[in-house]
Amino acid sequence: MSTTREQPDPRATLRGGLPDRYLTADDIATIFKVPKETVYQWRRKRTGPAGFRIGKHIRYDPADVRAYVTQRKNADQDAA
Template structure:
């Protein structure tokens, strides 16, 4: 079984080798953990899902959300 990897490397690899935690998202985007939870509460952040009481994120969905944010920002700047 492969060792746990840096979440940024997981996204660069294209396919998830594990689901990401809120801590991974905060580290990946260099934002406070509370910001990740506020995005979840306001439904403005990357889509997550619950596994029991644990919140997880699919790296592919997170990558898509990041691309959407970049495209929206580029359109606002144009």
């Protein structure tokens, strides 16, 4: 009798607390617990995590989001 375990969907695997897939503006709003409009304002002002366009859709690379958080944390530590 084979005890084959189903492998989890690799797109659902978490690395560093973030999904292993490109993130949407909704995902960013949920992660940072801010309104979706805030995410769009960050993009217009170029103050939030770097995003990129796929057609008419905005996507965020989880590595860029992690880098943004690290940068913000380091900036706050330097200011203290």
